[in-house]
Amino acid sequence: MLKIGDFSQLGQVSVRTLRLYDEMGLLKPAHVDRFTDYRYYSLDQLPRLNRILALKDLGFSLEQIARLLKEDVPPERLRGMLTMRQAELEQQVEDAQARLARVEARLRQIEREGGLPRYDVIVKEVEAQTVVSLRRIVPTMNEMVSIRCAAFASLYRRLEQNRVEPGTPELAIYHNAEYTEENIDMEAAVVVEPDAAASIASPAPLIIRELPAASVASVVHHGRFMDVCDAIVAAYAWMAANGGSAGGPYREIHLFGRENDWHDMNAVTLEVQLPLAS
């Protein structure tokens, strides 16, 4: 019989750990003194301790190990748990590799720019939404603001006529697959309740559609509206650096409010959402 200290040395675990395993029922001492409560272990308990450590080494939690060590686990269940573990570990490897790639991209970025860059890109999930919109081709960049504002004005007017409450915030969607300064295919949109959208009898020229759910690369821009292109560039650059590709037209969310009502175009907050191909 070994006292807990000796057994812990043989098994290369701490005394505290043995006490925990006792408490959890993972490894009960062969004998406990009734008067002193001292724990005594026998040498032939060492294989069980090693089994526990081996399973822990595979990444199982103590609770899972407790289940695996119950006498009556059928081999299929054992296989099942290991297969689960395998899948989890594959996921872990993948996650760590992706994260590593992002860290390396950051490092390269810092080399270039000498510090944390202006924009941070984060990936988030956006849900599907019903939007009502008007779509316009904008001949040149110079006309963008006026055409977009007119589109939004027209959109809100028609919604009012149909007694449909526009949701918030409004957004613009840019459909050109590549960068262009001419004939920009732009959609001015606003989120509405699906029921409200359905209540519009003859919608034309309004477009009513479901904006699909997506994983998006999201960048928040705060400052001059005209500088939003920097944020868009940042989103595309991030995507390229992390080996993704676009999964749809990017969305420009007017977090600051309605473009037509806003007083100061040099202090807007908006979010660029670039859907990622998955």
Place this chain on the structure above:
Amino acid sequence: MLKIGDFSQLGQVSVRTLRLYDEMGLLKPAHVDRFTDYRYYSLDQLPRLNRILALKDLGFSLEQIARLLKEDVPPERLRGMLTMRQAELEQQVEDAQARLARVEARLRQIEREGGLPRYDVIVKEVEAQTVVSLRRIVPTMNEMVSIRCAAFASLYRRLEQNRVEPGTPELAIYHNAEYTEENIDMEAAVVVEPDAAASIASPAPLIIRELPAASVASVVHHGRFMDVCDAIVAAYAWMAANGGSAGGPYREIHLFGRENDWHDMNAVTLEVQLPLAS
């Protein structure tokens, strides 16, 4: 100004998280009502929240992020932290891959044997130890027990003559590089205090040497002494399955006590330690 609930929706984080970030000083609300303690955020705080989330996504702890967001971090320090993170992540990838390999080895083992195998192999570090030993060539397996016992008896006798206290446990070391049933090169050894070893004036034929520290694959065998070969096989099989190779002769640790004194060779506990090449 946004109430915490609205800001949490925009930022895709929970209200609880925002309160935590406030408490930690990571992201203070733009304004806190003096009477109600309500937190109010402004839209232009969204970029900071996103920066926090982006850094978290790289795997930094909140405390590290707090340090990174202090105005005055020089870019080198930033690079330093990212490089650290990079190294940690490389380690994580490696660990997860190794663990995955072990899980897969287990799965294959279960396919073959239909359940958890008899032996569990764990890797542990053993420290360098000073041993005193006698080395013998054993012509055939049949003579192993008698020659080994004689060697241990002779070893203990000589230690006693030199008034050196033998440590515990005793161990046998097998030097043949390959499996063999003839001319087995065996060393019967016992751990001693370095000082005590040094005090032996003319040691011959005793060998006094330092058993090197090592990473070992460790298997505990409990049962008949003659079945210990199963444990040895298990250790080698594990090593092969996990892509390692032997880094020295294996050691057979007599946890049960002295082989010469033990009464029941059908109930021994011993540990096989197979050093791994690193």
Place this chain on the structure above:
DNA sequence: TTGCTCCTCACGTCACGTGAGGTGGC
């Protein structure tokens, strides 16, 4: 008697999730 080992609480870790119990604003 003095160290050494053992015992049982109980707090701390990390980034929140999840109530409990109470209050403010429409």
Place this chain on the structure above:
DNA sequence: TTGCTCCTCACGTCACGTGAGGTGGC
């Protein structure tokens, strides 16, 4: 007045590490 949102505690998570305070065995 009724929901809804906000507030501040405070416990739980996971596998221990690390004292605190006290006792048993040589």
